[in-house]
Amino acid sequence: MSATTATKLHRVRVTVNGVRYERDVEPRLLLSDFLRHELGLTGTHVGCEHGVCGACTVLLNGEPVRSCLMLAVQADGQELETVEGLAPSLEQLHPLQQAFWEKHGLQCGYCTPGMLMTLKAFLAEHPDPTPEEVREAISGNLCRCTGYQNIVAAALEAARLLRQSS
Amino acid sequence: MPTRMFGEPVKRREDPRLLTGQGRYVDDIDLPGMLHAAFLRSPYAHARIRGIDVSKARELDGVVAVYTYDDIGPVKQRMPLLIPRPALTHPATRYALARDEVNHVGECVAMVVATSRYVAEDALELIAVDYEELPPVVDIEAAVAPGAPLVHEELGTNVAAHYVGVVGDPERAFREAAHVFRERLVIERSAGMPIETRAVLAQWDEFEERLLVWDSTQAPIVIRNALAALFSLPPTQVRVIAPDVGGGFGCKIMVYPEEVLVPFAALTLKRPVKWVEDRREHFIGTNQERLQIHEAEIAVDADGRILGIRDRFLHDAGAYTPYGIIVPQITACQLPGPYKVPNYHVEFRAVFTNTVPVSPYRGAGRPHACFVMERLLDRVADELGIDRAEVRRRNFIQPHEFPYDVGLIFQDGAPTRYDSGNYPAMLDKLLAMLDYERLQREELPRLRAEGRYVGVGIACYVEGTGIGPYEGAHVRVEPTGQVYVATGVPQQGQAHRTILAQVVAETLQVPLELVQVVEGDTAAFEFGSGVYASRSAVVAGSAVALAAQRVREQGLQLAAEELEVDPRDLVVEDGRVFVRGAPERGFTWGQLAQLANPLRYAYAGDLAVRPRPWTGPALPPGRQPALEAVEYYSPPHATWASGAVGVVLEVDPETGMLQFHRLCVVHDCGKMINPLVVEGQIHGGIAQGIGGAFYERLAYDERGQLVNASFMDFLLPTAMEIPPIEVEHLETPSPLNPLGVKGVGEAGAIPMPAVVAAALDDALRPFGVRVTRMPLDPSAVRALVAQGRASSVAE
Numbered sequence: 001m002s003a004t005t006a007t008k009l010h011r012v013r014v015t016v017n018g019v020r021y022e023r024d025v026e027p028r029l030l031l032s033d034f035l036r037h038e039l040g041l042t043g044t045h046v047g048c049e050h051g052v053c054g055a056c057t058v059l060l061n062g063e064p065v066r067s068c069l070m071l072a073v074q075a076d077g078q079e080l081e082t083v084e085g086l087a088p089s090l091e092q093l094h095p096l097q098q099a100f101w102e103k104h105g106l107q108c109g110y111c112t113p114g115m116l117m118t119l120k121a122f123l124a125e126h127p128d129p130t131p132e133e134v135r136e137a138i139s140g141n142l143c144r145c146t147g148y149q150n151i152v153a154a155a156l157e158a159a160r161l162l163r164q165s166s
Numbered sequence: 167m168p169t170r171m172f173g174e175p176v177k178r179r180e181d182p183r184l185l186t187g188q189g190r191y192v193d194d195i196d197l198p199g200m201l202h203a204a205f206l207r208s209p210y211a212h213a214r215i216r217g218i219d220v221s222k223a224r225e226l227d228g229v230v231a232v233y234t235y236d237d238i239g240p241v242k243q244r245m246p247l248l249i250p251r252p253a254l255t256h257p258a259t260r261y262a263l264a265r266d267e268v269n270h271v272g273e274c275v276a277m278v279v280a281t282s283r284y285v286a287e288d289a290l291e292l293i294a295v296d297y298e299e300l301p302p303v304v305d306i307e308a309a310v311a312p313g314a315p316l317v318h319e320e321l322g323t324n325v326a327a328h329y330v331g332v333v334g335d336p337e338r339a340f341r342e343a344a345h346v347f348r349e350r351l352v353i354e355r356s357a358g359m360p361i362e363t364r365a366v367l368a369q370w371d372e373f374e375e376r377l378l379v380w381d382s383t384q385a386p387i388v389i390r391n392a393l394a395a396l397f398s399l400p401p402t403q404v405r406v407i408a409p410d411v412g413g414g415f416g417c418k419i420m421v422y423p424e425e426v427l428v429p430f431a432a433l434t435l436k437r438p439v440k441w442v443e444d445r446r447e448h449f450i451g452t453n454q455e456r457l458q459i460h461e462a463e464i465a466v467d468a469d470g471r472i473l474g475i476r477d478r479f480l481h482d483a484g485a486y487t488p489y490g491i492i493v494p495q496i497t498a499c500q501l502p503g504p505y506k507v508p509n510y511h512v513e514f515r516a517v518f519t520n521t522v523p524v525s526p527y528r529g530a531g532r533p534h535a536c537f538v539m540e541r542l543l544d545r546v547a548d549e550l551g552i553d554r555a556e557v558r559r560r561n562f563i564q565p566h567e568f569p570y571d572v573g574l575i576f577q578d579g580a581p582t583r584y585d586s587g588n589y590p591a592m593l594d595k596l597l598a599m600l601d602y603e604r605l606q607r608e609e610l611p612r613l614r615a616e617g618r619y620v621g622v623g624i625a626c627y628v629e630g631t632g633i634g635p636y637e638g639a640h641v642r643v644e645p646t647g648q649v650y651v652a653t654g655v656p657q658q659g660q661a662h663r664t665i666l667a668q669v670v671a672e673t674l675q676v677p678l679e680l681v682q683v684v685e686g687d688t689a690a691f692e693f694g695s696g697v698y699a700s701r702s703a704v705v706a707g708s709a710v711a712l713a714a715q716r717v718r719e720q721g722l723q724l725a726a727e728e729l730e731v732d733p734r735d736l737v738v739e740d741g742r743v744f745v746r747g748a749p750e751r752g753f754t755w756g757q758l759a760q761l762a763n764p765l766r767y768a769y770a771g772d773l774a775v776r777p778r779p780w781t782g783p784a785l786p787p788g789r790q791p792a793l794e795a796v797e798y799y800s801p802p803h804a805t806w807a808s809g810a811v812g813v814v815l816e817v818d819p820e821t822g823m824l825q826f827h828r829l830c831v832v833h834d835c836g837k838m839i840n841p842l843v844v845e846g847q848i849h850g851g852i853a854q855g856i857g858g859a860f861y862e863r864l865a866y867d868e869r870g871q872l873v874n875a876s877f878m879d880f881l882l883p884t885a886m887e888i889p890p891i892e893v894e895h896l897e898t899p900s901p902l903n904p905l906g907v908k909g910v911g912e913a914g915a916i917p918m919p920a921v922v923a924a925a926l927d928d929a930l931r932p933f934g935v936r937v938t939r940m941p942l943d944p945s946a947v948r949a950l951v952a953q954g955r956a957s958s959v960a961e
Binding site for chain 1: 189193
């Protein structure tokens, strides 16, 4: 197969964190690679490229998806949200980010963006979760540093902050 | 009052960047004109290479270069043996690209460099390699049998190292013992599995005339030195940066083939080249650990006091020994744990197999040692009818017996000498947390009466941390009042930028926000060895403390001269140096830095430019223009942290699943710089330890194929599998270093196989089960239960 360079490019139009982007890409380009290397949004991390570790989780029309299991062309015309869009401003962190900081919910930081995006969607539907529900919610996101304990604590704290502010 | 910053649970200074997606891991860096490398890896565990045809790959559009062994110039030599040892009589290291033989599935055979990773991988499929399969060596017991096929024919043996260590008179101890118990104990293959795989980006910077390498490594200085030597460049012309690194756990300290081949390609092609390992490559290309088979025996008196231990074990070295025999050596030295073992014979053979090479993974031989020792003690307790906690108490090294010599030479070449600890207090605290007595008397009997299989286990451990050779630090007060700190140790999540800043902030009494810690960049600090053996806080932390102390003394001296007072009349508080009782007479640290430097400042701030109070040279002899110091700290030997862990767990004998009811830890890492960070380290270690007890087994088939090389098949524990962890601390300071600290990085991982085994035995007592192998999984637990049932029927 030496057809790669002759491959037809496809126009992809997406909105990421409220900004519109348009790029011509190979059909085989992963959404994760598209976000990271075409758009320069490197906050979304890649840990396994087979859909298990969850590091690459982004929100597609508000729903968490594994950006390593999607092609960029499949996202055409849709709305994406990545970790770069989480904080309302440079000076202000999102309550999830605030809580992860307070509760030492990250160490190397590599799984963190996926955790944050998974939890953002989860807390939107479960504003007052139990620790067990949080554990289940993040069970599709692997962390190798924290033992999850402080991530669970951070998620519960974030839920509390979000309830307060709403 | 001085502000206390050492010991405070301050929030991490690393976090805002990492939380907002502003981290910079290697793959986040894209350079103009950058090319991408991909590696062709052996599909066979053992084969001779008869020929490689890369012509079709070279023709593919977008391919810039294809390299095989013949094309790699200075890289053609064998990879370095990083840690030679006398017992390692038959070492073997690989070629960066296989020359004529491959010795494990995943060994690099060819490298393609192309305009994108996608194209580079297309090209890999166009390379034709003519392999002649050789018999693979996979089983370490078969590997040492007479007539076994050889991994390295030229060595004439599969035994890389044979080590014997003897303390006291073990033969006599066993002859005279009231009881002797034997166990065959196995710890299986596993791996660190950081969520970020390895990655290297290299660029020949023609403006700076320097080879610039970003590497997801735990040891950038080691890599820098290796690259400079390999490419005959002055060390200053090679700069290696470990930027944000997404976890390491041991496997990122090495000089891997890709770490020299990618820079080689960048030098040769004069274009930036990046390689990011994918997860499948990580499973077959990044070092692993753990497999050891122990034949251990313990000799005790009638009261369960240890008279001696004999342990002979086989250690799986994998295909090569680039990192020497550190792992089994640690096992041998740490096996006695916190107990007095007056007579000890330990002997191991490190055995080559056609599998991925073995080097330290968090714990590094210690989980094996702890598993053996604790299993032996559980056996003694059970056989003699002594409570398992009591048998430990009877054998502890006592607080007044430190320093305590185990009698063997540790991994760093220094004596295995415990510096301090309080093991009885540690166990008492754990038993109190567990409410052990009531648990045994009331709760367990009650649950068991309900037909539930619930058990308790305890395990105690020591961890030799903070080993040499040394680390250094550079501390400087800037004229802006900020404090610059540089060290040679990069982090993979251990919060150096916070904890090292705490050490400096405490010494200089400046706000934490003013301290900038630079790490992992050889341009900032060039001497040191890297992050391993839970040593950063101990060794680099101590170097930082020494350098900060010297800067403090410089500041006091300078202020005393300027104020014409005795330095002993000065105090350091609130970011200032001033006369005791007269706070208005003094300077901020920024002012002192300006005063130290006899220049005119463009922006003098609040310090008016003033004439020098002396004549002659602006810098008289002995005076330096900055408040700064470089200091090194070299420990006399390891400092020994310790801990005790207890679990209460329930087993479902039908499904084989475990459920933790309690998981309690008492840990003693001396003085804590930041309890938040310490607890995070313990949690993470325990989670990996739980993986090592019940989930994570790398399974090679008889052909040497890793059959579970994906996260679908090799199971890392998720948040559902890790229970809440209760942590309490003891703080027995280390007398060895200026901070009184001990390392904590590997702690949690060490006791988990031992403690889960203990609790499983206890839960499954009705079936007469004895756990002698780790990790288990549900089917292994069911098999144990079935075996127990069968033997009880047979009786």
